[in-house]
Amino acid sequence: MLQVSDVMLTGRRALVTGAGQGIGEGIALGLASFGADVAALDINEQTAERTAARIRELGRKSSALCVDVRDARALEAALERAWDELGGLDIVVSNAGIATHKPAVEFEDDEFDEQVALNLKPAFVAARWAARRWIPSDSGGNIVNVATTEGIRGCPGFAPYSAAKAGMINLTKTLSSELGPYGIRVNAIAPDYTPTPGLGHIDLEGKTPGEMMRGMTRFIPLRRLGSADDMAGAVIFLVSGLASWISGQTLVIDGGSLACARVEGPLPFPELR
Ligand SMILES: NC(=O)c1ccc[n+]([C@@H]2O[C@H](COP(=O)([O-])OP(=O)(O)OC[C@H]3O[C@@H](n4cnc5c(N)ncnc54)[C@H](O)[C@@H]3O)[C@@H](O)[C@H]2O)c1
Secondary structure (H helix, E strand, O other), rough: OHHHHHHOOOOOEEEOOOOOOHHHHHHHHHHHHOOOEEEEEEOOOHHHHHHHHHHHOOOOOOOOEEOOOOHHHHHHHHHHHHHHHHHOOOOOEEOOOOOEEEOOOOHHHHHHHHHHHOOOOHHHHHHHHHHHHHHHOOOOOOOOOOOOHOOOOOOOOOOOHHHHHHHHHHHHHHHHHHHHOEEEEEHHHHHHOOHHHHHHHHEOOEEEHHHHHHHOOHHHHOOOOOOHHHHHHHHHHHHHHHOOOOHHHHHHHHOOOOOOOOOOOOOOOOOOO
């Protein structure tokens, strides 16, 4: 019979990338609230430190790791450090990511590569590092990748980002197939409209993403935007004992939007220059 304790993460150790703000910060704090010790990794040292301090205020262990996840060797070294400082790692959440918005025909090669280097490859590097540790020790483990609904449906203006996140969703399925026999579960979440500080750089017809998103709430069945806590709740579920037979899945967290056909596109079509 299931116990309430099955949802708790007491004694588990996690690392979250992009934990300095937004969804990653919410996931890191959520995991800590449910009992995990959590390393907060971010390219921004100050915000990583801020999240780590908040985790410690919750009574959990934490360390701040200032790393650019696009640097594979630095990411591996940070995972190693978190492992040493927390006495191991059981959960790795690849969340760091940024979307670039413009018409597909205006993206140059290096800009496309950059989106893949940030939004796809680090999830592979982190999962590979963790699996190489977990397989020999027969410990099992949990990986959660933060994808997006734009990796499931098309989204005008976000061609490289959508493609990279679609790759992340398939990476999740493929890794879950390979690593399942070792007790390693690999899942993803696909958030939809969630106002976060990092979206401020995208300009949509003169509106900020937050303003644009608020205008979209009428198309969301649950009639509100997402929050970092909505995403954290899904991640906690996926890494908890409640989800012990769930692997290879991408849990869509979108207030019901993908389940209903919309007559209007989710975002305006970007204008060609
Ligand atoms: N906000 C949304 O509506 C939404 C929707 C779907 C998916 N997502 C995904 O959720 C994740 C988090 O998005 P967010 O909205 O919280 O963004 P955000 O920009 O607010 O936060 C991203 C964090 O990642 C860090 N980061 C960026 N580049 C990094 C790098 N190279 N190395 C290490 N850290 C880096 C940033 O410093 C920041 O703290 C992203 O992967 C994004 O694609 C967001």
